[in-house]
Structure formats: C-alpha cells, structure tokens
Amino acid sequence: MRRLTRTPRENWESIVESQGLAFHRSAHPAHLGRPYWDEGAEYVLEMDEVLALEEQVEELHRMCLAAADHVVREWRFADFAIPEWAAPAVAESWRRRDPHVFGRFDLRYDGNGPAKLLEYNADTPTSLLESSVVQWYWLQDVHPGDDQWNSIHERLVDRWKGLELPTGPVHFAWTRMDETGEEVMTLGYLQETADQAGLTTVAIAMEDIGWDPEARRFVDLEGRTMRTLCKLYPWEWAIADPFGPHAVAQQVSMTWIEPLWKMLLSNKALLAILWELYPGHPNLLPAYLDGPRDLTSYVRKPLLGREGASITVVAPEGTVTTPGAYGAEGHVYQEFAPLPEFDGRRPVLGAWVVHDEAAGLGIRETSTLITDDTSSFVPHRIPL
Template sequence: MKRIPYGPVRDGWRLTNFSLGLTYNDDVLPDGSMYSYWQEGPYYDFSAAEIEELETATATLYAMCLEAGDWMVEQCPRRTAEGRRRGFFDSVCPPDVCFLTRIGVPEYTHEQIIRTWFDGDADTWTHRDKDPDGRVPMQTPDFSPSVYGRFDFWYNGAGTTPKLLEFNAQTPTALVEAAVIQWHWMDQTGVSKHPWRQWNSIHDRLVGWEATPDGEPAELGAWRRNIAKLREARPWLPEKPKIFFAYETSDTSGEDRMNVAYLMSTAEEAGFPVELIAMSQIGWDVSDDRVVYVPGPGREHEAQPIDVIFMLYPWEWFWHEEGGKAFFRNMADPAKRGTVWIEPPYKAALLGHKALLPVLWKLFGDDPERGKYLLPAYFADSKGAKTLTSYAKKPVWGREGGSVTLVRDGVPITENPSEYGSDGLYVVQQLCELPSFEGLEGTVHPVIGAWLIDGEPAGMGIREDLGTAGLVTKNNCNFLPHAIETEY
C-alpha cells in the first residue's frame, strides 16, 4: 500500500467527474477557502495480495456481523411467541433485559426488526401460520432485501491486518465516487496494467453481467436476485415491480440525491421501472392503510401505492417521527401487502450502529482467526471501558465522525462536537490511529471503505483527512482513487 503523490492529472477532470455524477465536489470551508472533495493526481497503489487480504476481511467480518445480529435478537423477549403475546398488552423489553431497548430502539419496532431479520428462514418464528396456542396470527416466510453496505477499516498495507472501525450498514454514501468516478479515472489514466487494475466490481454486482467468451458465467446482480426472491414470497407482485428511491431534500450539497440517483440508475439498468422521490413525498393512505407516494400538496388524489422503496434515510430517525408506528404496522400485514423497505429496519437496529463493536468483541475477541480483525470495544459505562487508556469514544448513533473523541494515554487528542450522543449512549474502542502518509499540504490519514453488495465483497473507496484532526474522518475529507500494482 503506497500513496503516489504525483499521479496523472486529466485534462478537464472536473467536468468529466461532474458529468458522471460527482456534482457535489466543490465546497467553501468555514475559513472561506475552496475545497475539492476529489483529489486529482495522488492515488493509492496496492499489491494484489493486499487486495485479497482486504477482501477476505470484508467477507469474514460480514459473517461475524450476522452472528452478532443473531445474538442481539436472542436478547429480545419479543423473539418468542409468548413474548409477542405478552408484549401485545404490556412492555416486555426493559433495558436490563433487551439489548435493543438498551441502545434506544423503541419497543414497538422490535417485532418487525426481528421479522425482517429472519424473513424466509424456515426454522424461525416467521414460518408457522399460528402460535401453538392458536391465538396469535403468525407471518409466513417473507423476504426483506438488503442491497449494500460499507465497512470502514484501518489498514496500513502488507504486514498489517485490517481492523474494523465501524459498519455503515444502512445509509452509506461515497458510492458514486467508489463505483463510477474512480473506475473512469482508471480507464482514462491507464495507470495499472494488472489484470484486476482496481478492486471495484460494485456496478457489475448491482446490475449483473452477461456470460463472457472466456467462460465466465452470467450473473443476475443484486437487484434482479433480490426482486426475484421477493416475488417468490409475494407472487402478486408484477414481474418487474416499480421501485421508488427516496432521499432527504434538506441535504443541499446534492450528495444524497446523487447517491440515490446512482442506485436508481443501476436498478433501471437491471430492468426495473423506477422513480426518484423526496422523503417528504412519502405519505399514508388512511382508508387503505397503505404507504403511498404523494406528488405534492393538494395532489393527494394522484397518490400511488408504494410496494417497494429504497430510502437513504436513517431508520433511527424514522422510528422516532410522527407516523412511524403506522409504517411499522404496515410491514406486519399478514397478506404481505405491506411496503418493502430497502434497506430493511434490521440494518439499522442490529448492524448499523456503534454498539455492534462491543458485541463483536464479546463474541469473537478471543477467536484468533476472526478476532484479529477487531479492536477491543466496550460500552462506555462498562467495566471493560476502564481497561482502556487510549481509545476512541463514539456515540452509538453517530455519523460522519460527529461527537467522536480520540484519547491517547488518557489525554484527548481530537474532538468533533456535534448533535450526536445527546442520548448519552457511547462506546469506546481501543485507539488505532489511522496510518500517516505525506501529502502536499501535510500529513494525511486514509480510511479504507470496503463495499458489500448483496452481502458479497465488491470494492473499495479511500477517504483521507489532514492533520491531527484528520484522525477522525469527517464529511469534509477527500476521496482518492486506487489502483493495483501500477508502474507510474
């Protein structure tokens, strides 16, 4: 792993990147200076063996996360038929019993979180039509599609082991630049002659590919594969159901819109009708008890039912908002006419928070083969936390480095105050300072973003930040492309 400081600079690269979807490249920093998110010229160079190491770590950690999700579900009383029956009349998930309650997940969401986690598994509670006592209707197997996610790794090349920093399981961005922009950069610069050139099959794994003359078989891709499974569970859906894609318009940078628009374009390329909408256009039809798309105020008569929707919006916000209970109740429709959400709620409640880190350490910290990808992690108010003198303190429900504090030998070295963490829920993770490389403006610190598509390792994007403050990667970092075994 090397940082090449003086790589090729393409003529008109800003316009090229803009035309490919990177419309949110330029910004003005608080000090008035201009900032370019994409860095043209420098790039990171990896050996094939290093890429294989990162790919192995990604696959292994995802399997570990699935086991951690099972452990979290086991702590919830609503996982059992008796718990659901009792929970219909009373609370059964106090924080000293239920892990989900402990980390702030509202109890009314637990049943659907667990259901979507186990959808389609014949050995789970969704399999039977009724409870043994015959009183509580049960869901028959369904399917809740999951399309993508991103691990953030510490990694410093050959001789080191990737370490998990966090899992962006539900709403990761930086997809456009990882899947599209850096791939075109590779094509246009030709810096690598290695057969792999770049670890990047993100687009192909979303869309699929045809059989090749050299014998590589055709691949359906994540969208076709997931929708096919969904139609097996819900045969009334058309062969190609319309997929809505929703984003939050309060993000004025355009980043959310373009990440969602890119995912939408891959679903369209895979053969599905699509529509891009704002989160504010998701409504509720009281008469039909349905989630609907409402084009605008006064146009309720034009509302369309939503069968399948991808939303780039945190579930941990959604379930605290007015109307959240209705949306979760809709998921429970025994006739399977409820809206299918991508990503499903379990991606936030079981995997997409920092509390995953102490659970992984509890389950795998002593495993020499799998635990090597982890850093010791504990809830901040636990006994284990007191064993760490150098650590990163992270809010359970944090984003973009907000409210993360790094402590070295008991002394804070960087802080990033934000609105996150106001609930007092924090974890601590053993400090593992990001690697240092020399850039034109000083020392930079890269973090590896390893992408999963439909649960499979699919590629990498690299963000880096500057100086001591750059040890926490924030939303004003830089994105750099990568290549494999270049000779530049």
C-alpha cells in the same frame, strides 16, 4: 499499500461532474484547501493485499450477521437504544431475512497486518458513486493497464435482478434536508443500477411520500401505492417521525431497502457485541458499552453518530473532540488505533459489500485523526 502523488487530469472537474459527481463543490468548500475528489494522489495496493482484504471483509460481514442473530435471540435491543415498541418488528424483519442490498465497512489498514474494523455503515452508506464509477473511469484514463478493486456496479445490477420484489415501481427516496446534494446523487446512481437491471423506478422526496389512512398504505405524488422503497433516510430517524409507526407496521406488505433489521448493523453498539462474541479477533478492536474499562487510549463514539461528529479521542497525549449533537442514545468505547499516516494524510478504507460479498474499495483521507465531512476521496489502483 503506498501513496503516490501525481498531476490531475486536465479539466478534471468537468470530467467527474459529467460522470455524476455533482456535489463535490457544494460539499467541499474552497477554504478547505483541497478538493473533495482529489486525484492529485493515488493509493497503490498489491493484488495479494486486495485478496486478503476481500477475505477479511466477507468474514467481518458474516460475523456481523451472527451478531444480529445474537441480539435478536437474546433480545438485546436496549443496548442499541431501539425503542421497545419497535423491537418486535426489527426482530421479525431479521427472522424473515428481509432482503438487503449494500453496505460499507470503514477499516483501518496500513498495508502491514490485518485490517481493523472502525464501523459498519450498513443502512445509509455514501461515497458510492465515487467508489463505483468515478474512480473506475479515472483508472481507464490514467492507468488503463492496471486493475482496481471494483466490481460494485456490476454486483449492484445483479443484486437488483436477483431480488423478488412486489409488483409496481421501485421508489427511490431522498430528503430535502440534505443541502449538499450528496444524497440525491447517491440515490440517483442507485436508481440507475436498478434501471439497468430492468426494474421500473420512480424518484421521490421523503417529504412527498403520503399516507392513505383508508387503505393504510404509503402513496406517491400520483397516488400510487408504494410497495418497494429504497432510501438513504436512517431508520432511527424514520421511526422517530410521526409516521414512523406506520413505516414499522408496513414491514410485511412493503420491501424496504435497506431493511429494518439493518438497524442492528448500522448502530455502533455492534462493535461491542462483536468484541463480546469474538474477543481477540484480529480484525476487531476492543469495544465496550459500559465505559472504557482498562483501555488507556480509546474513542468514545455515539451509537448513532454520523460524519465523524460528536466523537472524543482520549489518549495519553491528550483529548480531541469533534463538534456535534449526537450521543443522546448512548456511546460505545473502542480502543484507539490511530489511522496510519501517508505523506501527512490519514486514509480510512471504505470496503463495500453488495448482498453478502465484498465488492470494492473507496479511500477517504484527512490530515486529522478523525475522518469527518472535510475528508477527500482519493482513487486507488492495483498494478498488473
């Protein structure tokens, strides 16, 4: 794995915007000094590296599913700060194996040795369009003879085709709380993959979803009963809403993408459960729920944090903390493994899983130790 610099395509902003990357200006203001989509650099990975990473990602995914099963069997929902009233529905969602579509592992990888799991974005993963579409067209324009770890689009379409869904349209819900437009862009792309799979789809804001108290069903703006809902609204937010109990009660009569049991994989308590079940595994870092124990360098992460907020890095060289209001539910303490440095930049690999298979790669990088909402997306290629 290596990082190369290159000259961006002429008029690249218009190109990526025409491909759907509409939020890159609003989400990445000019004062940051570099664009969100940064094709002034590229990462080059060899095919044997990618094949090894694919195997590691699928093994990690299997381990995560086993960890979810362990949490349900041992009733360890308190470790995940899941309310007692919601835990039985989460357990039943898992036992039914309610269908899931996609997720993204964040990995530390420097090209030498196994990748290390940093977290699993299993409920509301973003950077999807960039990973699936935008960098693929970049590859066709810039390196048409090379390959890329990227079958995301095809696998998403196939996954939608393989789902057994209730009758009626599939609703894709975004929230107006997202001021950057990233969420509506991501949902729009997911909706497009469902359209290509032959499904009938409807876009709706979470705030416009209604509740019919007589039928005891959620309805859209036209009064249609909603039977399948794909959302990027985190489950921990949903169950805390006034209508959260209705959403939990609708688990049997509706299909939710992602399903309620994904609360067990999108919560960073998962990191400690994995280390408990697979101590010393080469793709894991030591992690604990009750404190750093014997770790001299560690990262304190909120169980339900987002975008690198409210994180504290403790190392002999000093302590670094990012601002944020997360952490009320508790924290996990994970061994600190600094992201590798390439030309002064630190990449984190976002490895995508569609259904249960590794599907592709997106790379974000910063100049700091913590990947946050100031990171830039850099495309990659595999030389042939």
